[in-house]
Every structure is written in C-alpha cells, then in structure tokens.
Amino acid sequence: MKKYFIFLVLVVLLGVVLNSFLNSYIQAIFISFMINAVMALSLNFITGLADQFSLGHAGLMAIGAYTSAVLNKEFFNDQWIMIPVGVLCGGFLAAVAGYLLSLPSFRLKGDYIAIVTLGLAEIVRILLLNWKHVGGPRGYNAITKFPDFFLSYGFAVLLLFITFMTMYRLKISWFGRNLWAINEDDIAAEVMGLEIAKTKRYAFTISSFFAGLGGGFYSHHLGYISPGSFGFIISVQILIIAVLGGLGSLSGSILAAAILTFLPELLRSVQTGSLDLRMIIYPILLILMMILRPQGLFGRKEIYEFLSEKWKTKLGIQL
Amino acid sequence: MSTLLSVKNLSIQFGGLKAVDSVSFEINKSELLGLIGPNGAGKTTVFNMISGFYCADHGDIIFDSENINKLTAAQVNHKGLARTFQNIRLFRSLSVVENVLMALQQRRHKGTFSDWFNSLFNTKAHQLTKKNLDLEARELLKIFSLDHHSLELAGSLSYGSQRKLEIVRALATKPKLLILDEPAAGMNHQETEELNKLIRFIKEKFNLTILLIEHDMKLVMNICDRIVVLNRGKKIADGLPKDVKCLPEVIEAYLGKKPV
Ligand SMILES: Nc1ncnc2c1ncn2[C@@H]1O[C@H](COP(=O)(O)OP(=O)(O)OP(=O)(O)O)[C@@H](O)[C@H]1O
Ligand SMILES: [Mg+2]
Numbered sequence: 001m002k003k004y005f006i007f008l009v010l011v012v013l014l015g016v017v018l019n020s021f022l023n024s025y026i027q028a029i030f031i032s033f034m035i036n037a038v039m040a041l042s043l044n045f046i047t048g049l050a051d052q053f054s055l056g057h058a059g060l061m062a063i064g065a066y067t068s069a070v071l072n073k074e075f076f077n078d079q080w081i082m083i084p085v086g087v088l089c090g091g092f093l094a095a096v097a098g099y100l101l102s103l104p105s106f107r108l109k110g111d112y113i114a115i116v117t118l119g120l121a122e123i124v125r126i127l128l129l130n131w132k133h134v135g136g137p138r139g140y141n142a143i144t145k146f147p148d149f150f151l152s153y154g155f156a157v158l159l160l161f162i163t164f165m166t167m168y169r170l171k172i173s174w175f176g177r178n179l180w181a182i183n184e185d186d187i188a189a190e191v192m193g194l195e196i197a198k199t200k201r202y203a204f205t206i207s208s209f210f211a212g213l214g215g216g217f218y219s220h221h222l223g224y225i226s227p228g229s230f231g232f233i234i235s236v237q238i239l240i241i242a243v244l245g246g247l248g249s250l251s252g253s254i255l256a257a258a259i260l261t262f263l264p265e266l267l268r269s270v271q272t273g274s275l276d277l278r279m280i281i282y283p284i285l286l287i288l289m290m291i292l293r294p295q296g297l298f299g300r301k302e303i304y305e306f307l308s309e310k311w312k313t314k315l316g317i318q319l
Numbered sequence: 320m321s322t323l324l325s326v327k328n329l330s331i332q333f334g335g336l337k338a339v340d341s342v343s344f345e346i347n348k349s350e351l352l353g354l355i356g357p358n359g360a361g362k363t364t365v366f367n368m369i370s371g372f373y374c375a376d377h378g379d380i381i382f383d384s385e386n387i388n389k390l391t392a393a394q395v396n397h398k399g400l401a402r403t404f405q406n407i408r409l410f411r412s413l414s415v416v417e418n419v420l421m422a423l424q425q426r427r428h429k430g431t432f433s434d435w436f437n438s439l440f441n442t443k444a445h446q447l448t449k450k451n452l453d454l455e456a457r458e459l460l461k462i463f464s465l466d467h468h469s470l471e472l473a474g475s476l477s478y479g480s481q482r483k484l485e486i487v488r489a490l491a492t493k494p495k496l497l498i499l500d501e502p503a504a505g506m507n508h509q510e511t512e513e514l515n516k517l518i519r520f521i522k523e524k525f526n527l528t529i530l531l532i533e534h535d536m537k538l539v540m541n542i543c544d545r546i547v548v549l550n551r552g553k554k555i556a557d558g559l560p561k562d563v564k565c566l567p568e569v570i571e572a573y574l575g576k577k578p579v
Contacts, residue, residue: 169440170439174438184412185408191392192421192422192492193426
C-alpha cells in the first residue's frame with residue numbers, strides 16, 4: 001500500500017508543479033507523453049508478449065477517438081463529466097473491432113497479421129474520410145474538453161496507471177506465461193494443451209481495448225481529430241516507441257514514450273533558421289540505438305529487474 | 320488387460336507418397352510399446368496423427384474408448400495424451416521452472432472469469448495458487464534432479480538435460496499416455512543408460528502407459544514390453560522384443576535382403 005501512496009504523492013506534486021509553474025505548451029507535452037505511453041503499452045502487449053506484429057494500432061485508436069468524441073458532443077450534451085464514459089465506450093468499441101478482426105486472422109501467422117491489421121486501419125481511415133457527419137477529411141472539431149489542466153492530467157495519469165497495471169499483472173500471471181510460450185514455440189505450447197488461437201485472440205482484444213481508450217482520451221485532449229491524425233505513420237510511431245523500449249518490456253515502453261515525446265520538443269531549440277537539425281539528430285539517435293541496443297532499452301525485462309536484490313526487497317517488489 | 324489406445328487402419332498421403340499405409344496397433348494400459356523402423360518409415364508421422372497435428376486420410380484413433388481423430392493437438396492433450404519431439408522443442412528463453420509451470424498451469428487456469436479477476440487484482444487466492452504451482456513444479460524438477468537448474472534458461476541446459484526437461488514438461492500435463500519420439504537421439508552411451516532407468520522409473524511412479532519411438536536397439540529391446548515395426552509406411556511386425564528381433568522381414572527392413 002505504501003508504495004502506491006508514495007506514487008500518488010509524487011503524481012500530485014508533479015501535477016501541481018506543472019499546473020502552477022509551467023506553461024500550457026509543456027503541460028500539453030506531458031499529456032501527449034502519457035497518451036503515447038498508453039498506445040505503446042497496448043501495442044507492446046500484442047507485439048512484444050504475443051509476437052503478433054500489428055501495424056494497425058492507429059486504426060483502433062481512431063475507433064476509440066471518434067466514438068468518444070461523437071458520443072460526448074452529440075449524446076452527452078458536451079459535459080466534461082461524461083468524458084470518462086465516452087472514453088470507456090471508445091475502448092469497448094475498439095475491443096469489439098479487434099475481436100472481430102482476430103476471429104479470422106489468428107489462423108494466420110506472423111507477418112500476415114501485420115497486413116491484416118494494416119488493412120483494418122486503412123478501412124477505418126477511409127470510412128471516416130467519407131463519413132460527412134463527422135466532417136469527412138476536414139475532421140471533427142470542438143470536441144468536449146476537460147475544463148482545466150489538472151483534471152486532464154489526473155485522467156491521463158489514471159489511464160496510464162490502469163493500462164500499465166493491467167498489462168503488468170497479466171504479464172506476470174499465467175496468461176503472460178502462455179503468451180511467452182506461444183512466442184517461443186507455438187507447436188510445443190499447443191501440445192501442452194494451450195489453445196493458441198483463443199489465447200492470441202484474447203491478447204489482441206485486450207490490446208485493442210486500451211488502444212481505444214488511448215484514442216478516446218486523445219480526442220478530448222486535442223479537441224480536434226481528423227482521419228489524417230490516424231494514418232499509417234502513427235501506427236509506425238507507436239511501433240517505434242515499443243521497439244525502442246524493448247518488445248516485451250512494459251516499463252521500457254513508458255520510458256521510450258517519454259524519450260520520444262520530449263526529445264523532439266527539446267531538439268526544437270537547436271533549430272536554426274531554415275536548417276532543421278532536428279530531423280537529422282532524431283533519426284541518427286534512432287539508428288545509434290538500433291546498433292548499440294538492438295533489443296531495445298530494456299530488452300524483455302522490466303526496469304526493476306535491473307535493481308540489486310537489496311533494492312528490490314526495499315521497494316517491496318517480489319515476483 | 321484393457322486397451323488404452325487403439326489405432327485402426329491409419330493412412331496418410333503426402334502428395335504421391337503414402338507415408339503411413341493402413342497401420343493398426345493397440346496399446347494396453349501400463350504397457351511400454353516400442354515403435355521402430357528404418358529412417359522415413361513413418362513413425363513420427365504416426366505420432367503426429369495421434370497427437371492431433373495431422374489429420375489422417377483414413378482410419379480411426381480411439382483413446383480411452385473415445386474417437387480422437389478430429390481433435391486439435393490441444394484437445395488431444397486434454398484427453399490425457401502428452402508427447403515429446405524428435406527435435407527438442409523447449410521454450411528456450413524461458414527458465415527451466417517456467418517451462419514446467421507453463422505445462423502445469425494449463426489444468427489450473429482455463430481462463431475462467433475468476434482466473435482473470437484473481438490475476439488482475441493479485442488476490443490472496445491468486446498468490447496462493449501461484450505458490451502452490453511453483454512448489455509443484457519444483458518438486459517435479461527435484462524428482463528428475465533438475466531442481467538446481469530451475470532458474471537457468473532452458474536453452475542453456477546440456478543436451479541430455481534438455482531431453483529430460485522435455486519429458487518433465489510433458490509429465491506436468493498429467494497424461495495417461497506418454498509418447499516419446501526418439502528420446503535417446505544424440506545421447507551418448509551413459510546418457511542413454513540413464514534414460515533407460517528414467518523411463519522405467521516414470522512409468523512406475525506416474526502409473527503411465529508409454530509409446531516409444533527409438534533407433535537405439537539396445538534401449539528398445541531392453542525396456543519395451545512389445546514392439547511394432549514399420550517399414551515404408553506399413554506395419555511389418557508386432558510382438559515381443561525377442562520374437563520380433565528374429566523375424567526375417569525385420570532383418571530385411573534394416574539390413575536389406577540376404578543375397579541368394
Ligand atoms: N508434412 C510432410 N509433408 C510431406 N512429406 C512428409 C511430411 N511428413 C513426413 N513426410 C514424409 O513421410 C515419410 C515418413 O516420415 P517420418 O518422419 O514419419 O519418418 P520416421 O519414421 O519418423 O523417420 P526418422 O527415423 O528419420 O525420424 C518420409 O518420407 C517423410 O519425408
Ligand atoms: Mg521421426
């Protein structure tokens with residue numbers, strides 16, 4: 001219990017600092033970081049733990065985003081108090097989409113899944129482009145927002161916390177072990193009596209749910225979404241975060257989300273005139289990373305696994 | 320004596336090749352049956368059909384008086400049938416104990432609502448189950464004196480230990496029938512001796528019926544109660560080791576025809 005209390009105090013402290021001493025630009029970056037972290041966790045659950053390469057997470061995010069945005073604006077009378085309900089509905093709809101997609105496609109293996117998920121994302125994007133009621137290509141704007149930063153921040157932290165805890169608890173449980181086993185050798189896993197397709201389906205549905213939540217909150221954070229906000233490049237960016245942090249490492253995903261959200265913003269300061277050094281430094285860093293640590297920052301491990309035994313007991317972490 | 324597994328007229332064809340051609344045999348409860356034959360005789364293919372990987376073109380597989388023809392590999396395992404592989408298939412980058420746990424937990428966690436709830440909220444019940452599974456896995460490893468390796472990665476074990484671990488993992492699913500595909504392949508003389516003892520031991524200890532494919536004739540003749548011989552997909556002999564050994568068809572299959 002104590003560690004959760006300390007965590008809460010730290011979170012509130014950070015919130016107060018952000019709220020009272022820093023400008024809205026930096027506040028927005030912090031929230032973006034948390035959304036990116038949720039998305040990367042969601043992808044890592046399916047790609048890192050279950051070895052199912054997904055290139056369609058932006059599509060699931062779009063489902064969550066549009067669902068929540070439309071519900072709040074048109075059915076919930078634009079009241080911020082209803083935002084969590086909208087976001088939750090967005091998560092559920094994304095989960096349904098993910099489940100339906102997984103029904104036929106988890107007979108496929110490996111890279112074919114990437115193609116199917118990419119297909120889903122494109123279908124969603126094109127449907128949205130042609131759906132006039134939500135603005136088509138112009139996008140959907142004036143989406144319900146939280147009235148102040150503190151609420152928005154609190155919701156983001158809660159979302160990230162729930163996402164992380166769910167995935168972490170599942171990772172260290174029987175379900176996570178089943179996923180590892182499939183990842184290692186699916187034939188052997190099946191012979192042990194594990195129904196592989198079903199297990200993968202569950203993993204994909206859970207992952208989709210959180211992608212939907214992330215997308216839902218994203219729409220309320222920005223107040224404006226368009227089909228272009230959920231293009232292929234977004235799926236790739238989410239993938240880059242997950243890979244940088246280490247496929248299979250949840251804490252790695254959060255750290256990588258922080259790095260890849262803050263770094264480009266920090267690098268803005270080195271921008272001089274027309275020469276955009278940012279676009280040179282950023283890819284060079286990624287390439288260096290690939291050469292020096294191809295398994296990602298943490299590999300498959302969680303951050304505490306790098307601690308010594310003494311610290312582990314001190315922090316009350318046991319496996 | 321009652322029959323545990325009976326295979327009737329089993330056939331499968333790959334393209335033009337009749338890999339298994341109308342093979343029938345039976346295994347009685349607590350019997351140790353050897354399945355032998357030269358390379359490419361179709362032994363592994365028979366195993367693959369029994370364990371649910373290939374669907375036979377013709378014939379029936381009756382296990383415990385139930386037809387298991389159409390079941391998937393996972394369902395076959397649930398009926399009480401476990402196997403190992405000719406080429407070892409461990410979860411290599413999982414630890415030794417995790418390998419066993421993965422097999423053990425399949426009976427405990429079927430993905431019910433309470434399974435999900437307990438692991439999400441890390442309840443007392445969940446912690447207890449976890450502890451018990453862990454104890455059970457370690458006990459099992461101890462029997463096979465693999466316990467001091469339990470935290471090492473499965474892939475880093477010596478070859479003989481990996482074979483052993485694969486057997487432990489299969490046993491952890493609590494089978495009635497254990498199918499071993501060339502467990503002595505690649506083992507040296509001493510390791511084979513140990514394996515010989517091990518197989519006898521687990522058969523008694525876990526009250527098992529065992530179906531064994533093996534090339535090592537000494538091992539087969541030593542421990543099998545009965546032997547079935549395959550050649551080119553067909554069964555050519557079925558009987559006691561000492562009788563089968565002397566049959567001209569069997570000698571011919573292994574050594575070729577005597578010049579006249
Ligand atoms: N999936 C498959 N597709 C095509 N041919 C196959 C397949 N599986 C097995 N075969 C063929 O069937 C025949 C029997 O193979 P099998 O592996 O059952 O032999 P085996 O008796 O186990 O031999 P070994 O002692 O070498 O393991 C071989 O000719 C093999 O090439
Ligand atoms: Mg074989």
